[in-house]
Amino acid sequence: MKHSAKVIIFSGILAIFLSGMAMAQTDLHSEKVFAHTDREVYVSGELLFFKLYIVDAVTHQPSTISKTAYVVLRNTSNRSITEMSFQAEHSVAYGSILLPDTLSSGVYQLVAFTHWMRNFGESSFFTKEIFVANALDRDLPVLNSLTERKILEQDSSANKLYHNDFITINCDKINYGQREKVMLKLHYNSGDADTVANLSVSVSAFVPDNYSDSTFADFFAAANPSSGKSNFNRRPTVGLPYIAETKTEVLQGKIKNIATGEPVKSCCVIISAVDSMVNLQYDYSRSDGSFCFPMNDYYNDKELVLGIRDYQEEENLQILPENKFELTSAFIPGKFYGNEHFKQYIKRSQDVVRICKTYNLQATAQELPLLKKKNFPPEIYFKPTIKIFPDDYQALNDLSEISKELLRTVKIHRQNESYFAILSDAVRHESFSEQPALFLDGVMIKDLDRIIHLGSKEIQRVDVVNEPLYYGQEYFPGVLAVFSKGRMIDKIDPGLASVHLHLQPNTRFSNDLMPFPEGKIPDNLPDFRQMLYWNPSINSKENQETNIEFYTSRLTGIYMIKVEGITTGGKAVSATTKITVE
Amino acid sequence: MIFALLILLQTSGYGQITTSDTAFQPRLCGILYVPGPKTDGSPFYNDEWMNSDILLSNGEMVTNKPLKYNAYIGEVIWFCQEKSVQIKLEKHFIDGFYLKQFQGKTVCFKRIHVPASLTGDTLEFLQKHYTKAG
Numbered sequence: 128m129k130h131s132a133k134v135i136i137f138s139g140i141l142a143i144f145l146s147g148m149a150m151a152q153t154d155l156h157s158e159k160v161f162a163h164t165d166r167e168v169y170v171s172g173e174l175l176f177f178k179l180y181i182v183d184a185v186t187h188q189p190s191t192i193s194k195t196a197y198v199v200l201r202n203t204s205n206r207s208i209t210e211m212s213f214q215a216e217h218s219v220a221y222g223s224i225l226l227p228d229t230l231s232s233g234v235y236q237l238v239a240f241t242h243w244m245r246n247f248g249e250s251s252f253f254t255k256e257i258f259v260a261n262a263l264d265r266d267l268p269v270l271n272s273l274t275e276r277k278i279l280e281q282d283s284s285a286n287k288l289y290h291n292d293f294i295t296i297n298c299d300k301i302n303y304g305q306r307e308k309v310m311l312k313l314h315y316n317s318g319d320a321d322t323v324a325n326l327s328v329s330v331s332a333f334v335p336d337n338y339s340d341s342t343f344a345d346f347f348a349a350a351n352p353s354s355g356k357s358n359f360n361r362r363p364t365v366g367l368p369y370i371a372e373t374k375t376e377v378l379q380g381k382i383k384n385i386a387t388g389e390p391v392k393s394c395c396v397i398i399s400a401v402d403s404m405v406n407l408q409y410d411y412s413r414s415d416g417s418f419c420f421p422m423n424d425y426y427n428d429k430e431l432v433l434g435i436r437d438y439q440e441e442e443n444l445q446i447l448p449e450n451k452f453e454l455t456s457a458f459i460p461g462k463f464y465g466n467e468h469f470k471q472y473i474k475r476s477q478d479v480v481r482i483c484k485t486y487n488l489q490a491t492a493q494e495l496p497l498l499k500k501k502n503f504p505p506e507i508y509f510k511p512t513i514k515i516f517p518d519d520y521q522a523l524n525d526l527s528e529i530s531k532e533l534l535r536t537v538k539i540h541r542q543n544e545s546y547f548a549i550l551s552d553a554v555r556h557e558s559f560s561e562q563p564a565l566f567l568d569g570v571m572i573k574d575l576d577r578i579i580h581l582g583s584k585e586i587q588r589v590d591v592v593n594e595p596l597y598y599g600q601e602y603f604p605g606v607l608a609v610f611s612k613g614r615m616i617d618k619i620d621p622g623l624a625s626v627h628l629h630l631q632p633n634t635r636f637s638n639d640l641m642p643f644p645e646g647k648i649p650d651n652l653p654d655f656r657q658m659l660y661w662n663p664s665i666n667s668k669e670n671q672e673t674n675i676e677f678y679t680s681r682l683t684g685i686y687m688i689k690v691e692g693i694t695t696g697g698k699a700v701s702a703t704t705k706i707t708v709e
Numbered sequence: 710m711i712f713a714l715l716i717l718l719q720t721s722g723y724g725q726i727t728t729s730d731t732a733f734q735p736r737l738c739g740i741l742y743v744p745g746p747k748t749d750g751s752p753f754y755n756d757e758w759m760n761s762d763i764l765l766s767n768g769e770m771v772t773n774k775p776l777k778y779n780a781y782i783g784e785v786i787w788f789c790q791e792k793s794v795q796i797k798l799e800k801h802f803i804d805g806f807y808l809k810q811f812q813g814k815t816v817c818f819k820r821i822h823v824p825a826s827l828t829g830d831t832l833e834f835l836q837k838h839y840t841k842a843g
Binding site for chain 1: 801
């Protein structure tokens with residue numbers, strides 16, 4: 128009897144635990160990113176246009192989590208060619224990547240992800256292969272190696288057309304003349320009333336007998352766990368160490384002991400931007416040595432300095448900021464194969480790019496200012512007690528002289544070959560017993576010896592705060608802040624195990640293709656565009672038709688029209704069709 | 710006991726989203742507050758430390774901090790429990806504050822800028838009584 132009671136209690140506990148786990152798993156919102164690129168094959172010097180869709184991994188509805196997406200373009204040696212971050216608006220972001228002129232011919236991988244997705248491993252990142260031919264590489268020897276690898280496994284999906292039931296593409300004709308207007312109608316019908324499809328449309332020269340990229344609908348199907356071919360790991364790798372960037376970007380990192388390699392907890396990690404005002408954030412490292420800071424747009428494109436407050440060199444610590452673009456998994460190419468058709472296509476593309484470049488007809492996208500937010504710097508004081516500009520006075524040789532002549536509330540002493548400053552406390556009407564917080568160019572530094580040699584020639588401004596300051600729980604016995612004329616902080620080590628960083632600014636682009644947003648190139652110019660149309664921002668309502676117009680170029684051949692998108696109800700929308708220019 | 714522990718463990722390990730909205734508590738900023746000489750009557754609007762929310766000028770909200778409003782000098786005093794010190798908050802970084810449960814209701818103070826040609830502009834906190842509809 129006793130035994131059966133124990134079994135019942137244990138079963139009850141187990142049932143509750145398992146149901147709780149299942150419930151928590153359902154609540155765990157992971158994300159997926161899908162990228163629609165304008166093409167799959169490029170020539171160096173061209174722009175790769177893309178649109179990123181960020182969706183909830185479970186519901187497939189536009190994700191409400193991440194507001195920043197990261198894109199890395201890397202080569203087969205896993206070296207990053209380009210790293211960019213993009214501001215997402217309504218769960219989509221679009222932009223372009225300039226493929227450098229010096230890029231060697233070969234297969235490259237486009238990787239797109241959010242910071243939150245790092246919790247689920249790199250296998251959850253979106254990847255896509257593209258081929259880039261160097262503009263001057265006419266022999267294209269790299270294609271031979273591709274042939275050897277791929278000839279055994281012909282891709283049956285090559286050349287296929289695709290459409291799902293939610294969208295249809297209707298062209299006014301199938302065959303067009305050169306420089307003729309093409310009129311498309313997109314009809315969106317998902318069966319879900321009041322939904323809107325957010326679409327992107329590309330029209331580009333068809334690459335014969337080669338890799339055909341999977342569609343958004345394919346991507347969803349492949350990532351669906353019930354399909355049995357999911358490569359998407361919904362479970363976090365270890366806990367959830369990476370913070371979702373819902374509002375601002377974040378900077379995470381770790382403190383470790385250099386000698387032991389062990390993480391170090393309870394270190395006061397500080398971060399400041401090099402600026403003409405004192406700014407500071409702090410965080411105490413956790414038991415795993417980790418720290419994190421919110422990085423609003425104030426930090427965009429600024430030089431940042433991380434340090435450890437009250438750092439002593441014998442502590443032997445190292446700050447390891449996270450590299451947000453880091454990819455540890457290897458890129459193993461395998462989708463393109465080189466045949467004679469492909470070689471001829473690339474050679475023609477090289478000629479086209481040369482002509483377009485000569486006549487400055489290459490498509491570009493206009494970069495837009497970032498969406499404005501209220502981004503105040505994290506100041507620790509509003510107004511200094513004393514502010515002086517040494518240039519207003521007779522030239523003085525060093526900071527000691529400046530304090531003696533111009534800063535009556537600052538006393539600089541020398542003891543055992545070291546200088547230290549003591550301020551008078553305007554609140555308690557006595558001198559502080561400790562040295563003030565010292566800053567150079569907005570960045571906290573360890574001691575006065577590092578800046579004592581700076582005189583009127585080097586110093587633009589000195590701020591003194593003669594009050595006992597608190598910023599959060601951090602106490603500052605006054606502030607002595609020196610702002611140099613020539614960014615001396617770049618030459619002077621702050622001495623706090625400091626690490627310099629530069630945060631890449633987010634980017635945001637318009638959907639107009641320059642220099643001819645209306646799509647018609649003047650008759651007197653050689654119009655050999657391979658990419659006839661790219662629009663990453665089309666919203667189509669349920670049961671409504673969307674009209675699209677563009678012009679063919681003088682380049683004859685088959686063109687692929689590709690529509691990708693997502694509905695507000697979480698359905699993937701994909702359709703492709705071909706037209707011919709004669 | 711075991712039930713509660715298991716439920717706590719499972720919910721803390723999974724299902725929690727740490728976001729940049731929730732992970733970071735904005736910092737309060739100010740200088741040490743030294744009370745003045747004893748006076749008849751109290752300079753404080755609320756004599757007791759009162760659980761309050763503070764709206765910062767960057768739009769962020771700091772919640773549940775013990776505050777007193779010194780109406781005599783027009784300053785907001787925060788009691789920093791971790792350091793056991795009273796801190797006079799920097800007015801320029803505050804747009805307003807909410808004393809919760811003051812005589813059973815929430816009292817809101819908003820910061821206003823008072824232009825004055827002779828004495829220099831000042832920042833004052835005014836109690837908000839009405840919100841104009843529409």
